[in-house]
Amino acid sequence: MPDSSRQDTSPPGRDQLDAWVEACAKADRSAFAALFEFYAPRVKGYLKRLATDDATAEELAQEVMLTVWRKAGQFDSRQASASTWIFRIARNRRIDMARKAARPDLDQDEPLLQPVAEELPDTAAHARDREGRVREALKLLPEDQVRLLKLAFFEGLSHSEIAEHEGVPLGTVKSRIRLAFDKLRGQLDPGDI
Numbered sequence: 001m002p003d004s005s006r007q008d009t010s011p012p013g014r015d016q017l018d019a020w021v022e023a024c025a026k027a028d029r030s031a032f033a034a035l036f037e038f039y040a041p042r043v044k045g046y047l048k049r050l051a052t053d054d055a056t057a058e059e060l061a062q063e064v065m066l067t068v069w070r071k072a073g074q075f076d077s078r079q080a081s082a083s084t085w086i087f088r089i090a091r092n093r094r095i096d097m098a099r100k101a102a103r104p105d106l107d108q109d110e111p112l113l114q115p116v117a118e119e120l121p122d123t124a125a126h127a128r129d130r131e132g133r134v135r136e137a138l139k140l141l142p143e144d145q146v147r148l149l150k151l152a153f154f155e156g157l158s159h160s161e162i163a164e165h166e167g168v169p170l171g172t173v174k175s176r177i178r179l180a181f182d183k184l185r186g187q188l189d190p191g192d193i
Contacts, residue, residue: 012038017082024072035082036065043090050094060097064090137187145180148173 012020017038023031043064047057067089075085106113119127138146151157151165159177163170 014081014083018075018077021068021072021075021082021085022077024069025075032069035068039068039086040065043086046087046090047094050091052094052097056097060090060093064093067093133188134184137184140187141180141183145176145183148176149180152177 012034017035020031020035024035040061044057044061047060048054052060064086068086071089075082079085080088138149141149148162148166151162152159157165159173160170163173166173
């Protein structure tokens with residue numbers, strides 16, 4: 001427990017600092033006041049040395065000391081001194097602040113963050129009809145042309161990747177796909193392709 005009538009100007013020793021943190025765990029406000037008086041300016045100075053502006057260092061020092069008050073019960077003097085524990089909290093707060101600053105703020109109007117608009121019933125019905133017509137037209141194509149179309153449009157392979165996959169020349173792949181499209185154009189409306 002701190003002695004407020006202390007006239008000694010020498011800094012408190014490790015045992016005293018550890019005892020103040022342990023007293024904070026028991027909600028001893030006078031111990032916290034002594035701890036705050038000793039550490040707040042030192043934590044602020046430490047944060048300023050880490051390239052933090054004065055106002056931010058002041059705010060972070062306040063947060064650090066509040067964390068010390070709230071989490072004093074987690075302090076273990078066998079693991080580290082009060083100084084090590086408090087400055088580790090300060091360092092972690094500074095890192096958290098830097099990470100938060102590095103993350104861009106999300107734009108609420110970003111199109112990718114907007115919910116997908118519901119498809120109108122008539123649009124959905126038209127899409128289903130078109131899909132059915134395309135499926136029927138695909139049944140009229142030779143299997144080798146259908147296989148190439150599936151590789152190109154459903155699996156996203158390039159013509160050269162398809163040629164390698166199928167073990168056929170690139171020109172053969174291109175001509176079979178072109179023939180398939182020509183046959184589909186003859187079977188479907190222009191809006192279906």
